[in-house]
Amino acid sequence: MKYVKPINLFHDLLKTNNLGQGRLLGLDVGHKYVGLAVSDPSNKIASPLSVLVRKQSNICLMAKDFQCLISELSLTGFIVGYPFDNQRNKPEAVQVKLFVEDLRKTGKLEGLRYTYWDERFTSKSVELLLKPLNLHPVHSKTILDKFAAVGILQGYLDQMYRKLKSEE
Template sequence: MDRILGLDLGSKTCGVAISDPLGIIARALTTVRFESDDYETCLEEVLKLCRENKVKNVVLGLPKHMNGDIGIRGEISQDFAQMLEDNGVKVTLWDERLTTVSAEKLLISGDVSRKKRKKVIDQMAAVQILQNYLDRQKNF
């Protein structure tokens, strides 16, 4: 099985996680930083990570409102997914509601300082997105 990237796309950062070769465990990889709303730069970095890690599939967090509606952030994620697909990467959009909150709680329970949490929160959210996806695949 090929490795899969998990992405938590924000307006200035993109948390990146990667699966193990068997598709069982997700781990943090990096945080891509870019100028506000410069998704072209983010795309270039994500495509580079895909090439370096021989990744053909990406799970991209899809932010939704609690009522299930897709807002502006969700539309940006959908556009980014299309940009990835236009470059030959298969994308699965994954409901990411509460993943950042969950990642924050996990880091707090691990006694990670506020300063360090800020540096890794996007990666941890990407891990949550990818791990949820991998767990769901095992159940099918």
Template sequence: MSSNVVTLEAFTALPDHARLLGLDLGTKTIGLALSDVERQIATPLETIKRVKFTQDAAALLQIAAKHGVVGLVVGLPLNMDGTEGPRVQSTRAFVRHLVPLTPLPILFWDERMSTLAVTRTLLDADASRAKRAAVVDKMAAAYILQGALDRLARIESAAAEDADPDQP
């Protein structure tokens, strides 16, 4: 792909006190979620209605700039058995076209079950069908981003323990 499509470990070198943006790329919408500056909590942000790539990318990058984002976490919709289908191919194509437009590091994150988990949560909360439709994409983006944030925290915690073995 490109040098700014990176592994999670590369995200440990990002500047402190800066946000990450999570993306749930759908065919009709792009759900967005934003981390806090400590990169602990992902919050649903908004949903971009897809028009065409140029406009979608411009809207996405404008939002990233507005919030001081230092990295993008893009949900990768793998099949349940881990194989890549047409949705993965379209997600990779979107990122391949986005790469020349931004220096931001981009991380693919396995998003299997994210929409299902969010939909189940919304059903449990007795949200109406219209309400679910309005929020499911940005909530799925938050679910994706939270997974990456949690894993990042575990990596950083393990690195801190390795650096200082005397810590309790």
């Protein structure tokens, strides 16, 4: 796994997308779950995909799950939600970095590129939308994580297309 700047990942994606392949996976990394969202083949719309259970002991299994998703969905990169603010040592920020580092150490995702994207307020916005539905807490949590990942990935895609238009 290799970190690249958000705009560089997008430019590379556009190059591979001209060949008809290459999608992105959005990740909302939490203490217990990792919410996943995937872009459509044209990389304009993010959709919820699933939730993976996160444990320190299952990082190799998660890496294998990611390998399968990479192959099945023609993924070329990950957009990892990160709480950008002035407190880089917040537990949420540290856990995201540790998760990515643990995945990288497995060696199973070589060649995959990733970048971080601001995830502030994604979970809170989804939480406010779900509250009136009075869902069971477990069901609500998995929906929350998936749609927070959608918010992260869609925010990235929208911003990159805006930047692309302003460059033209």
